[in-house]
Amino acid sequence: MEFSTSTIPLLLSPLLVIFLIRAILKVLLRPGCGRRGSLPLPPGTMGWPYVGETFQLYSQNPNVFFLSKQARYGPIFKTHILGCPCVMISSPEAAKFVLVTKSHLFKPTFPASKERMLGKQAIFFHQGEYHTKLRKLVLRAFLPDAIRSKVSDIEPIAANCLQCLEGRVVNTFQEMKTYAFNVALLSIFGKDEVKYREDLKRCYYVLEKGYNSMPVNLPGTLFHKSMKARKELANILEKIILTRRQMKLDHNDLLGSFMSGSEGLTDDQIADNVIGVIFAARDTTASVMTWIIKYLAENPTVLRAVTEEQEAVKRRKYVEEDGGKWKLTWEDTKNMPLTSRVIQETLRVASILSFTFREAVEDVEYEGFLIPKGWKVLPLFRNIHHSPDNFPDPEKFDPSRFEVAPKPNTYLPFGNGVHSCPGNELAKLEILVLLHHLTTKYRWSLMGSQDGIQYAPFALPQNGLPMELSLKT
Ligand code: HEM
Numbered sequence: 299m300e301f302s303t304s305t306i307p308l309l310l311s312p313l314l315v316i317f318l319i320r321a322i323l324k325v326l327l328r329p330g331c332g333r334r335g336s337l338p339l340p341p342g343t344m345g346w347p348y349v350g351e352t353f354q355l356y357s358q359n360p361n362v363f364f365l366s367k368q369a370r371y372g373p374i375f376k377t378h379i380l381g382c383p384c385v386m387i388s389s390p391e392a393a394k395f396v397l398v399t400k401s402h403l404f405k406p407t408f409p410a411s412k413e414r415m416l417g418k419q420a421i422f423f424h425q426g427e428y429h430t431k432l433r434k435l436v437l438r439a440f441l442p443d444a445i446r447s448k449v450s451d452i453e454p455i456a457a458n459c460l461q462c463l464e465g466r467v468v469n470t471f472q473e474m475k476t477y478a479f480n481v482a483l484l485s486i487f488g489k490d491e492v493k494y495r496e497d498l499k500r501c502y503y504v505l506e507k508g509y510n511s512m513p514v515n516l517p518g519t520l521f522h523k524s525m526k527a528r529k530e531l532a533n534i535l536e537k538i539i540l541t542r543r544q545m546k547l548d549h550n551d552l553l554g555s556f557m558s559g560s561e562g563l564t565d566d567q568i569a570d571n572v573i574g575v576i577f578a579a580r581d582t583t584a585s586v587m588t589w590i591i592k593y594l595a596e597n598p599t600v601l602r603a604v605t606e607e608q609e610a611v612k613r614r615k616y617v618e619e620d621g622g623k624w625k626l627t628w629e630d631t632k633n634m635p636l637t638s639r640v641i642q643e644t645l646r647v648a649s650i651l652s653f654t655f656r657e658a659v660e661d662v663e664y665e666g667f668l669i670p671k672g673w674k675v676l677p678l679f680r681n682i683h684h685s686p687d688n689f690p691d692p693e694k695f696d697p698s699r700f701e702v703a704p705k706p707n708t709y710l711p712f713g714n715g716v717h718s719c720p721g722n723e724l725a726k727l728e729i730l731v732l733l734h735h736l737t738t739k740y741r742w743s744l745m746g747s748q749d750g751i752q753y754a755p756f757a758l759p760q761n762g763l764p765m766e767l768s769l770k771t
Pocket of ligand 1: 406421422423433436440482485574575578579580582583586650651654655710711712713714716717718719720721722724725
């Protein structure tokens, strides 16, 4: 049968009517439609088609973008970044709503390339049952009771790291990355797999270069090289897992937890999550340590007080252990209140994770505004940490402000809710141990200009903070 041009409109009109009815029904039957359908979107601008306001965000310090938007539109505003419509939120209440009370309505979301490189089964990308199971296994390895025995293994790593820097001008961030990497490997594999350390390091260093690359898997591309390194890393892990299965020994580390009993994971799930934890543990902790070294150098009164606190720990150990070769213990690290406040204040001022990403899984109403299904939602940690309502004189580095506990939901360096950081105790522990050795044995001076900040992607002092470290005489 053939259609003449005059029959097409006749045929199209019933099709068009059906299409329109279906479209209207789809909108009307959408969960929460009706009242929610009539809600306004949050205030703000969406910029140019597709590119949105990406250039405005990335052509300057991103915090300038966030702060100016917040000043103009208030604590909840819409924008359009990297092809995605977004709602940004900067009040403690809204952050609690997204991350805690209604966390089931907001799923974690990452760029596809990152998901492929870390591995689809890594903890960050999941919600629900699988996420709960993973989180239990991860927490089992990182809760205080599990890491308290690691102090004696972390201490030599810290001491060696600093010893290697003596008398040299170094890129602080790079050196802290090595330290954080070695502690991460210790917490994942214990001391047994030291022999694989250099191979793991070599593969991981190639892998991480591709984290922010275009996901084009063709020979010669960064992405391709990274995926190859990822495969090699998974092979090394397979070897370690096989050896452990043959030895049938229990291990008090993350890999042991992943492999344990009936809750154990498949080899692929283990590989994705081991790579994921290295990713989560290393650059974050290294950035924070770099900022602490900078703030201490710039605040001599605070440095003096921290040094006195650490010298007192050292003297106490010296007497207790009869002048012998002393070792730090978990209890010692719990007895460093001023140093701990310096860490807290650094986490606030530097806010190395300025924000996180979620995606609305359905239309959500918040404070009379509609957050449409599929839109990205960004709780802006840095804005919350730098609001004078939450922290008076917020730009000032003042550890004493933590002598009083911050107001609820105003202090989120490790996030909040079901996806909050399970490694926070380990991060604080390794920083305390390093600071003990740094302040009791060394002095350091910063080199070059100290004003710039780079985003890689975490906020970091310009050029990784070059410094010269020397032994105290
Ligand atoms: C000072 C250093 C660190 C900071 C500032 C930090 C910060 C964070 C934040 C803000 C989140 C939540 C992200 C979100 O809600 O989207 C997070 C999640 C996570 N962190 Fe950390 N982190 C640090 C160190 C570590 C360490 C040392 C480990 C492991 C040993 C670790 C493992 C993880 C994991 C596995 C998650 C994902 C949890 C989940 O999705 O359930 N982090 N981290």
